[in-house]
Amino acid sequence: MVRRHEEDAPQLSRSGPVTAAMVAAKAGLSRATVTHVLNGRAAEMQIRPETQQRVLDAARELGYRANALARSVRTGKSGMIGYIVDDVHYEPYWHTMVGAMAAAEHEGFTLKVLSVTAETFNERIRQCMELRLEGLMLRVVLDKRPLYEEVIRAGMAVVTVDEWVPQPYGIRVSADDAVGCHEAISHLVALGHRRIAFISSGFESQPTEGMLNREGFFLGEMALRGLEVPDGYIARERMSVYGRGASVEHDVESGLTAAGNLLDHPAGRPTAIFCWRDEAALVAIQACQRRGLRVPQDISVVGFSDLSAAWLSNPPLTTCASPWEEMGQVAMRELVNSLKAGFDPAPREIAVPSGLIVRGSTGSVPH
Amino acid sequence: MVRRHEEDAPQLSRSGPVTAAMVAAKAGLSRATVTHVLNGRAAEMQIRPETQQRVLDAARELGYRANALARSVRTGKSGMIGYIVDDVHYEPYWHTMVGAMAAAEHEGFTLKVLSVTAETFNERIRQCMELRLEGLMLRVVLDKRPLYEEVIRAGMAVVTVDEWVPQPYGIRVSADDAVGCHEAISHLVALGHRRIAFISSGFESQPTEGMLNREGFFLGEMALRGLEVPDGYIARERMSVYGRGASVEHDVESGLTAAGNLLDHPAGRPTAIFCWRDEAALVAIQACQRRGLRVPQDISVVGFSDLSAAWLSNPPLTTCASPWEEMGQVAMRELVNSLKAGFDPAPREIAVPSGLIVRGSTGSVPH
DNA sequence: CTGAAAGCGCTTACAG
């Protein structure tokens, strides 16, 4: 009896997810007809309304959900894009992911997020290839050569986000910091500031050309206006800014020192400090306040990034907003477009402008 | 000729990814042997070392990567877990994702991130089912009933994170705020504070029981110590805290007002303000400073969450750290374990303790 | 308009 039953309706007795075959059985039609109707090819196939309805009804009653994995195997398109991050704790890359996710979902793609460390990088690369991701969005500072190697061989589409130097492969979406720097200095100068100092990156690990972008733009803007930048008006800071809670991985000292050096400068302290990142600016404000200097009455401070801490701090920070979310959006859109058009591996550069947001940490120059 | 060539080595002439069949052909073995070796069943199958080597060499030379999708179709296990978020811009849920991702990757699972809005919810649900996700991690405040319905039918494993009220299905991982509140009040009392006010949530959309947790714990701690909470010592704030940059979606007013009401309280202002979230605390500090009150010399402020803004603000904020990342880790671990053990749909509750982090916004009571 | 059949790339009994 049991065996007989299995022969009659083998599919219906299974316990796993509903398959197209079960829908077909229930509707008394073939599996092909079911897929045609369900995939919107009913018109093209001239399937009559009544038949369509039978399929639809059966599918609904059974709660049928097509197996996207099986479809992918068949079509060779996974519809999945990977977002690989190593700076996993850094706020901006969440916003970038949000932008990317919105764009991906809008285009019918789905986002797979993978975190990497030096130790897990190779395994993650392997996973990306095995999962047949159609494209990769990269935000990793680790040596990407092994990745590029595999990816090039597979012809996989790649976009990098917020890389400071050109990449050997794929699309690079980064922020155009020149705009932000221009607006920041214009803003300060309009407020009457002439003695403007800069807190720059003290990290050496990154390629110099890239790392010095903002510092270079600052110098350019100053030179353009004939404003002097005295020796020692560029300080450097190398705080670690990740981590939260009890397992604090951040260390504010080098930031305090950098700001302190500026404030104690023998040639007199600047009336404004422009910083290469918000963390430096916020810590600089702390340094000012510790010395009894009021921000912005006694001294103005401008950051770069627009972290959430910027609008929540006291005073709210005037800062150049990096287009984190927009970069993610643009990157994903470009990736998807290049997927449709056939990915062109030749490096291509896209810059999204940053822009100044004026809040409470800047004011007229004190006299 | 062409046809002949195709017959000889049909697989090798294909342009797409390398398949196990190509590896087998290259090694002069059968596909089964290839999978056996590559999937570590060589010993079990007693495949001799020399044969194994042939497989390995062929696979390496061809750059073979098994198609994980095809494997999933066959085995019925996708190895993918979905993380669904609607509060997509809120910092804490990034940390939760990081924790979840770490745990998932540790267990060999891969994370798919899906954002939802009221409009896209149904489509995302469908995608989850079609993708044959093995489990779902939920951080969504939208009405989850349609989701639960589908998920229950499919028997899909589910864990919610940071839900304030019990759920009808699956595992709920939330923070135990009682611990944080206890530590906060103990800390303030040890500093000599007696007049402690609270800034609470002014939102009405969430279920009352849940929403009032922290407020309730505060009241409990105060009562426990015989400390009075005068009428009006509980203020309410309903700032929107998302968004950044130019497209500001936040509005600080109600926070300033709430703090202001406390500072201007007819019965005299409190010496310490405890806040249900960091945003409220940071804005309260602004309110204090606008009135010329120094934090912590004149008044102490304690937050709740430990946003990144907490350690970056001036002064750095003393706050109850919610275990965002740990919740993600625990949730994912529980999900994976229940997957292995066979998912038990009966609701289950797990609480991860929050804990106080003392920074610079609290000090001895002024006299 | 609808169905039978081949095939996507894999895994897994089953034979030998």
Add this chain to the structure above:
DNA sequence: CTGAAAGCGCTTACAG
């Protein structure tokens, strides 16, 4: 020790 064969759930020519 190794291979031939069936099957996972889908899509897509191809017939009729």
